[in-house]
Amino acid sequence: xxxxxxxxLDGKKVYDKxxxxxxxxxxxSRKKPENIPDVIVADERGRL
Amino acid sequence: KTExxxxxxxxxxxxxxxxxxxxxxxxxxxxxQTWEKNQKEIASFQTVEDFxxxxxxxxxxxxxxxxxxxSLFKRGIRPMWEDEANKRGGRWLINLDKKQRTNxxxxxxxxIILCLIGEAFEHSDxxxxxxxNIRGKGxxxxxxxxxxxxxxxxxxxxxxxxxRLHIPPRTVLGYQIHKDxxxxxxxxxxxxxxx
Numbered sequence: 001x002x003x004x005x006x007x008x009l010d011g012k013k014v015y016d017k018x019x020x021x022x023x024x025x026x027x028x029s030r031k032k033p034e035n036i037p038d039v040i041v042a043d044e045r046g047r048l
Numbered sequence: 049k050t051e052x053x054x055x056x057x058x059x060x061x062x063x064x065x066x067x068x069x070x071x072x073x074x075x076x077x078x079x080x081q082t083w084e085k086n087q088k089e090i091a092s093f094q095t096v097e098d099f100x101x102x103x104x105x106x107x108x109x110x111x112x113x114x115x116x117x118x119s120l121f122k123r124g125i126r127p128m129w130e131d132e133a134n135k136r137g138g139r140w141l142i143n144l145d146k147k148q149r150t151n152x153x154x155x156x157x158x159x160i161i162l163c164l165i166g167e168a169f170e171h172s173d174x175x176x177x178x179x180x181n182i183r184g185k186g187x188x189x190x191x192x193x194x195x196x197x198x199x200x201x202x203x204x205x206x207x208x209x210x211x212r213l214h215i216p217p218r219t220v221l222g223y224q225i226h227k228d229x230x231x232x233x234x235x236x237x238x239x240x241x242x243x
Binding site: 013017019020021029031032035037043 | 062167
């Protein structure tokens with residue numbers, strides 16, 4: 001298998017939509033990055 | 049704690065690396081500045097989780113003001129024709145009508161981002177990035193590739209885009225060479241390929 005995995009670090013990192021979407025609300029995906037200009041910061045309500 | 053809890057905790061500690069590092073750019077239409085100065089580099093990420101952290105905290109494209117853009121490019125490629133990686137390339141262009149800003153724009157833009165960062169294309173090496181333009185006369189999304197002469201790669205990317213975005217077969221997508229867009233005399237750039 002050419003797919004990257006923790007036990008195949010040389011594999012190609014291909015992810016399908018379902019896999020990516022499943023990680024959207026993972027705790028590690030909720031951290032607000034620093035230094036985003038105010039004009040593009042999302043309204044908190046209703047987004048997450 | 050049960051053994052199961054420990055497994056989950058460990059799983060959360062691993063971030064999923066992407067094949068490429070990507071940079072998000074924001075273009076603000078400020079007429080007192082040059083076009084290049086209005087292109088602002090916002091953030092770069094190289095894992096799935098860091099992508100979502102950024103995406104989950106920024107305005108969706110449909111909430112940007114008219115005249116503004118988001119661009120997502122592989123790190124090191126600037127979202128402009130003149131960049132070494134873009135200057136022989138072109139873009140697949142999706143033209144949206146006004147109704148589609150509420151209905152489809154954000155879904156299309158997210159689906160395109162997921163295709164890019166997830167390496168959905170067979171010829172993903174040819175991908176440079178993507179741009180969404182918010183415009184009063186109709187929003188546009190372009191997927192930029194690096195070499196317009198590589199027809200097999202360009203067409204594969206166009207077909208895959210159409211399929212992944214569920215664009216109806218009767219809607220024709222056109223690929224335009226950046227050079228032609230730059231040199232055009234009228235308002236229409238010819239399509240070099242269509243799918």
